[in-house]
Amino acid sequence: MKKGLLLGLIVVIAVIGFMMMRGEKAPEAPVVEEPVAEGEVIRIGVYLPLTGQMAMGGQLELDGIKMAQVEMPEVLGRKVELFVVDNKSDKVESANAVKRLIEKEQVVAVIGTYGSSLAMAGGEVAESAGIPMVGTSCTNPLVTQGKKYIFRVCFIDPLQGAGAATYANKVLGAKKAALLIDVANDYSVGLAGFFEKSFLKLGGEIVSKLNYNSGDQDFTAQLTEIISKSPDILFVPSYFAEGAIIMKQAQELGVTFQIMGGDAMDNPQIVEIGGDAVEGFVHTTFPYDPSMKDMNPVAQKFTDNWKKNRTDDPNVNAALGYESYMILLDAITRAGNTDPEAVTAALAATKDFAGVTGLTTINASHDAEKPIGIVEIKEGKKLYIATIAPEL
Amino acid sequence: MSLAMFVQHLFNALTLGSLYALIAIGYTMVYGILRLINFAHGEIFMMGAYFVFWGVTLFHLPWPIAVIGAILVTSMAGIMVDRVAYKPLRNAPRISALISSIGVSFFLQNFAIVVFSAIPRAVQRPDWLVKVIVIDKIRILPLTLVFPVLSFILMMGLLYVVYRTKPGLGMRAISKDIETSRLMGVPVNRIIAITFGMGSALAAASGIMWALRYPQLQPVMGVIPGFKAFIAAVFGGIGSIQGAVIGGLVLGFIEIMIVAFLPTLAGYRDAFAFVLLIIILLIMPTGLMGEKLEDKV
Numbered sequence: 001m002k003k004g005l006l007l008g009l010i011v012v013i014a015v016i017g018f019m020m021m022r023g024e025k026a027p028e029a030p031v032v033e034e035p036v037a038e039g040e041v042i043r044i045g046v047y048l049p050l051t052g053q054m055a056m057g058g059q060l061e062l063d064g065i066k067m068a069q070v071e072m073p074e075v076l077g078r079k080v081e082l083f084v085v086d087n088k089s090d091k092v093e094s095a096n097a098v099k100r101l102i103e104k105e106q107v108v109a110v111i112g113t114y115g116s117s118l119a120m121a122g123g124e125v126a127e128s129a130g131i132p133m134v135g136t137s138c139t140n141p142l143v144t145q146g147k148k149y150i151f152r153v154c155f156i157d158p159l160q161g162a163g164a165a166t167y168a169n170k171v172l173g174a175k176k177a178a179l180l181i182d183v184a185n186d187y188s189v190g191l192a193g194f195f196e197k198s199f200l201k202l203g204g205e206i207v208s209k210l211n212y213n214s215g216d217q218d219f220t221a222q223l224t225e226i227i228s229k230s231p232d233i234l235f236v237p238s239y240f241a242e243g244a245i246i247m248k249q250a251q252e253l254g255v256t257f258q259i260m261g262g263d264a265m266d267n268p269q270i271v272e273i274g275g276d277a278v279e280g281f282v283h284t285t286f287p288y289d290p291s292m293k294d295m296n297p298v299a300q301k302f303t304d305n306w307k308k309n310r311t312d313d314p315n316v317n318a319a320l321g322y323e324s325y326m327i328l329l330d331a332i333t334r335a336g337n338t339d340p341e342a343v344t345a346a347l348a349a350t351k352d353f354a355g356v357t358g359l360t361t362i363n364a365s366h367d368a369e370k371p372i373g374i375v376e377i378k379e380g381k382k383l384y385i386a387t388i389a390p391e392l
Numbered sequence: 393m394s395l396a397m398f399v400q401h402l403f404n405a406l407t408l409g410s411l412y413a414l415i416a417i418g419y420t421m422v423y424g425i426l427r428l429i430n431f432a433h434g435e436i437f438m439m440g441a442y443f444v445f446w447g448v449t450l451f452h453l454p455w456p457i458a459v460i461g462a463i464l465v466t467s468m469a470g471i472m473v474d475r476v477a478y479k480p481l482r483n484a485p486r487i488s489a490l491i492s493s494i495g496v497s498f499f500l501q502n503f504a505i506v507v508f509s510a511i512p513r514a515v516q517r518p519d520w521l522v523k524v525i526v527i528d529k530i531r532i533l534p535l536t537l538v539f540p541v542l543s544f545i546l547m548m549g550l551l552y553v554v555y556r557t558k559p560g561l562g563m564r565a566i567s568k569d570i571e572t573s574r575l576m577g578v579p580v581n582r583i584i585a586i587t588f589g590m591g592s593a594l595a596a597a598s599g600i601m602w603a604l605r606y607p608q609l610q611p612v613m614g615v616i617p618g619f620k621a622f623i624a625a626v627f628g629g630i631g632s633i634q635g636a637v638i639g640g641l642v643l644g645f646i647e648i649m650i651v652a653f654l655p656t657l658a659g660y661r662d663a664f665a666f667v668l669l670i671i672i673l674l675i676m677p678t679g680l681m682g683e684k685l686e687d688k689v
Contacts, residue, residue: 183659211659220404221651
């Protein structure tokens, strides 16, 4: 009997080994390269969701960060080394990842992460260790609120919610809105709240506000209820994978009203999963998309460089990954050394940094102030249709 | 609530409920015979869905062949899981096999993340299954009508195998007492392998149906449905095949109707469903159709 077990295990391990050797897209394992003498390299930690529910966004941000490192491999005459840890789209893993980066890898700064709830969990650890952290696309205000060492290169949800509400009300002329919210997700609850506040302020009405839980796949009951209230617009602040399934079910139930979402919908995969059900879908995002007209020179260079090495289009997550690395290195340059306190002070003083998403200034609450981009899915393609200043 | 809307909710509930029932049948069958709660069921379910996706997109197989192929491959995988993870523990306390099944569940999930990658995949569905039928204001997918029929057919087929065939006789004997069955000449290991093969085939079938309804593949897609189906199986009386079907349908109806009648509580629908479940189990500890517990003499 023991022999059978052993044989079985060998077969299983051999199969895995074979699969991995064939170069299937294996998720990035924590990168541990050969140790280099202290003081020579600058150690920067990266924690992102490379597996799990938010993997697509995390992978793209990592690609952006790596591209930035290729373009700018040195700062202060010293080589930069990245230490990448997967936070598995999980809050507990996020905290562990940051702890590991700081304690084991001895990094001087941390970049990450996609997902506000993940950034909050990781941020707590960085804050108490006194290591500066630069968030990529975590938009919930709580991520940096009251924190000394936590920054981000994206705008925050009050602004985004107001942007979405302004677009819905002023441009689309929507008077009645419905909301479908993931109650187990900080980002979703936050963004929905800010949308509601701004939409009411603009004179609109919320006719229905329904919840679901992360991991749910059946939304027919909620959608049937929402249809009965006949809103002009449905705002779904979810991640793209759920968003695509929600829109599929909405199409099957005969929904005719406009559906809108937030920056977490900004992913090339949404069209592939959603098919014709996502046609006409509109979402807010950061002011960068390869389809936008009048790109700034940095964005143009970023887009060209990306397309040089890859067949797919860059998206805003890759841009924000790229930007977070560049802004961090800019701060290290201005600080003149890698002392966490000096880097933190330099990050806080970032002003008019010319990046892919335009000029970035870090404000008093450690957020980057940016206008809101609007993207529409047209004929199976993402189309950047407008940049708007929200009415707060 | 208008009548049309209520009927729409009814159809939504029927769809969800019969999907739960489909998954629960496999869960309950393995338990009924081996007294093992196979927590890896949700992962077998996920693999079945992925195999069909591969068959259709990579090998360009026609749908029926891809489905049959995937079910066969998945049941082989199920038998292999039994050999590697459960067979060595046949004489160990029952809790060891349970823990082993949790291990298998995590292993298969991570295996899928490595091999299939964590990126969600789209599922191409045959057009005739998703062409919406519109009756007045009610909209029904042809799929919706397939699920309950399929659940019923599988239930009847399984009951036939268990009560009318020779391997079924062996299964029932094993469920009473493995050692005595062995002494009476029942090929225990072969019967158990058949049980796992059938259980995995059922998991694959339900995984494929799930992917047709919610057209997205992810390595973790089996976790929540597996969990819900386990609840449905317990609710119906674990070990009872008819109970699993009824349990699945009831759970689906509860979930949809809570949102339909109490929309503001939609976010707590799982909590409500489980509270109801606890109440029912307090009144009927063996579930709706469970066997009466009898002390062995």
